Amino acid sequence: MTGRTRNFYLIPYAAWMLLFVAAPIALIVYYSLFDIEGKFSFTNYQKFLSPIYLKMTLYSFWYALLITLFSLLVAYPTAYALTRTKHKQLWLLLIVLPSWINLLLKTYAFLGLFGTYGLTNAILETLGLGTHQILFTDFSFIFVSVYIFIPFMILPIFNALEDMNSSLLDASRDLGASAWITFRRVIFPLTLGGVKAGCQAVFIPALSLFMITRLIAGNRVITLGTAIEQHFLVTQDWGMGSAIAVVLIIVMALVMIATGERKRGVKDA
């Protein structure tokens, strides 16, 4: 009887999963198997193995990696500093707050800030450093992406740091470890779960970024995400777009499995 009630409550969830997760994936896989003339073939996957797409894949990975790396470099010290502040929940809220604002709005804001007549160039001008082309560069692309992804990196790391028993730090100091060794041997290994979760939350979406590449990088940076968008909306080659999407989904699944929490993560140092 309880089992039946539980099954009843599962219906909305199951329906959602079926309609918005399983069905779209099945459709994408289905579309990917038809070429632009609507004939069943594997040509889309063959095309994917051509140098153009492989290079694009490489770029996507490279940029996603850079974005993840810079996010981590900024987020870890920030999260660490946050745990030491008095009103940490307030500070955390202030950091998370921008992630509630629409992505497109934030991106447009950067168009204004980084533009030729924007605030950044105005400041550079006043400092006597001259006007620079900031928009449509790798720098601006990575900068804006990092800015957008940072809350997703900070949150899991902050939680991991908060969950850590502070007497472990005392214990480490007590056993003769300096602040640095305590960080390396106790704090970092114990927050690795949070770091992994943060990297997942940044790396995977960063792989398929397309809007920022278009607006901020001016399509100079073409990633797999951009390619999918182009195929669906511009060239109308749904088959090719789907094939890229299938590859991306597989890659994301692999990344998640690779960085996922292992059952027995405890290893001898």
Place this chain on the structure above:
Amino acid sequence: MNKKPIIRFENVTKQYDGETILNDVSFEIESGKFYTLLGPSGCGKTTILRLIAGFTEPTEGHIHFRGKVIDRIPANERQVNTVFQDYALFPHLNVYENVAFGLRVKKWKKPDIDAKVKEALRFVNLEGYETRAISEMSGGQRQRVAIARAIVNEPEVLLLDEPLSALDLKLRTEMQYELRELQRRLGITFIFVTHDQEEALAMSDEIFVLDHGIIQQTGSPTDIYDEPINRFVADFIGESNIVPGRMIRDFLVEFAGRTFECVDGGFSSDEPVEIVIRPEDLEITTPDRGKMKVRVDSQLFRGVHYEIIGYDESGNEWLVHSTKRVNVGAEIGLDFDPEAIHVMRFGETEEEFDRRLEAYESSESGGAST
């Protein structure tokens, strides 16, 4: 060399956010003894431990270690190790690596670490547990790992912060024996923090009783049990009957409406005092043969003894431990020796107490010889 104190607190005051946790505390710790800091929660005992360990600095005063001031020396440069209340074992490392942590930090060579860790684990009866994860160990075993992790560094002083409080009663009693034994074998100084008076009495060479950031009394377990300096100590250590009284003159005291011979002296005549009699020192007898008559109010069977509560004619409550059964509502007599009466002066400091004790004891022995 051993006579010199290893740790000395010199007028140490510690304040947190304007609140005084330790108030002008001075004491000395000798090498190779088992010390206990005993007191209720919030009395400042853990703060003393943290000051010695180096996790916090004194607001005023100085801490000396082997004659050197160590107020500002960080924890990782001090020759003391701590066994934490929650053990604070590293969950990402196995038993072996937990114990080896301190030695790895000191960059010992692998074979040396191996030998030393194995020895420490043997010391705490944990051979063969090297590769276990901490999560697979029971409370008592974790406790032993924590001890092994501390003693492997060969500290001169081992600090133990209520390490037994998380264990069940039986294991706790067992660990009391083991800790005492361990201290004897290692020959180093143990400073043990607890709020459990039985633990303190059972294990210590010397007990510091603390309350409100002040050391109330220092002494051996028997000193503190038999001659508590004030109401707080008498009440905190063991169970006791504390009643108001009056010193008629030295060695003669009045309480519960009668006068009794006692062995305390050094008072002014007619001085109001407090009387302590331990419940096990009261012996039940017939009403006419007892020194005092009480009416039994309640009786509880405690296993080893009956716990009897009665009231005398003046309304004082008397707690008696007796192996004899009595009838509730009956009138009984209570008998006790003059030695069982302990007289406490109001507001007497430990120094004054010791001085008075010395003064009347020497005059007593001097009088007896003539």
